[in-house]
Amino acid sequence: MDDKRSLMINKNIGDFESNVEEEMDLRRGPWTVEEDFKLINYISTHGEGRWNSLSSCAGLKRTGKSCRLRWLNYLRPDVRRGNITLEEQLLILELHSRWGNRWSKIAQYLPGRTDNEIKNYWRTRVQKHAKQLRCDVNSQQFKDTMRYLWMPRLVERIQAASASTSTGSATTSSCVTTPSDQFMMTSYDEGLNNNNSTNMDHLGFMSSPSGHVTPETSSVVVSPTSGLTEYHMGSEVGKVENSYYNQDESLVGPQIMLQPQNYLDDNGGLLNEDLTQSYHNWFENVNGVLPSYSDSFWNIGSDEDFWLLHQQQQQQLVNDGSF
DNA sequence: AAATGTCTCAACCGCAAATAG
DNA sequence: CCTATTTGCGGTTGAGACATT
Secondary structure, X not given: OHHHHHHHHHHHHHHHHHOHHHOXXXXXXXXXXXXXXXXXXXXXXXXXXXXXXXXXXXXXXXXHHHHHHHHHHHHOOOOXXXXXXXXXXXXXXXHHHHHOOOHHHHHOOOOOOOHHHHHHHHHHHHHHHHHHOOOOOOOHHHHHHHHHHHHHHHHHHHHHHHHHHHOOOOOOOOOEOOHHHOOOOOOHHHHHHOOOOOOOHHHOOOEOOOOOEOHHHOOOOOOOOOOEEEEEEOEEEEEEEOOOEOOOOOEEOOEEEOOHHHEXXXXXXXXXXXXXXXXXXXXXXXXXXXXXXXXHHXXXXXXXXXXXXXXXXXXXXXXXOOO
């Protein structure tokens, strides 16, 4: 992905240079490295907001909307990249079942994830399963499938992962990034309040002491840090463990640790119970009527496999009166 | 190896709400 | 209040990567 991104950036360096005659017009399309620099440097000095004037003051030929989007979805320091973790998947499914396509609201409870990313996840992964089931993503059938099959299975996998980590294994289900995808992870507070710290992994640059970004000051340095870092985003939403390296020294992104205070009641307030535990308890209850799912559920070979499995589970649930 | 299909995700669009003047 | 501008949101698109035939 980052290769694709860098290719796109490189391609656009050429576009940028060859389109000097168009500089008076507003630019559209993928952002160039130069544009990213301008935006990052300007925001590091002046802060964000007033996007239209920011765009012109920063010397960008972009709409304010485009600048805002680029910053929020890509350049700001606390943007978290990499695979959506199991915990995050569970949270997305849970929150979507409460709020529907309220992506920005859902994103508030996934530190570092953008509404765009969650929306993309939903469309590419979740809706794909609905398509495989040949049912509407909003249908009761699909909602039941999520609730009775998908989410319990996620809990099962989360527990399996945590069990393996608690027995001394260094494996983790959280976003494991490749060296090319590495980035400087700062806490949300640091990222928000200290504009000298910028995430520009994809550029291969980091901040100079002045907070300005220059190619000359660039190098990617990731300091291993231990301990938990509190994340605050409107309301307290989670703790992130800065686990930077696997045993094989590949870079590891932060782990969201589900905490009891992280969960929400139907009004969006925080619950005082551990969601993972409650799902676990609930799963234990229904597990009597649910056969233990093999990974075939998660690695469906064909539409027919998925449908057959699904039909079998549904029939068993109906027979047992669970619906 | 080439053609075709599928997936991913950054960026755009239109609209509505919020804010400024 | 009213109007203009800005901000934020959700839906959609399309380029490039990847997989399959």
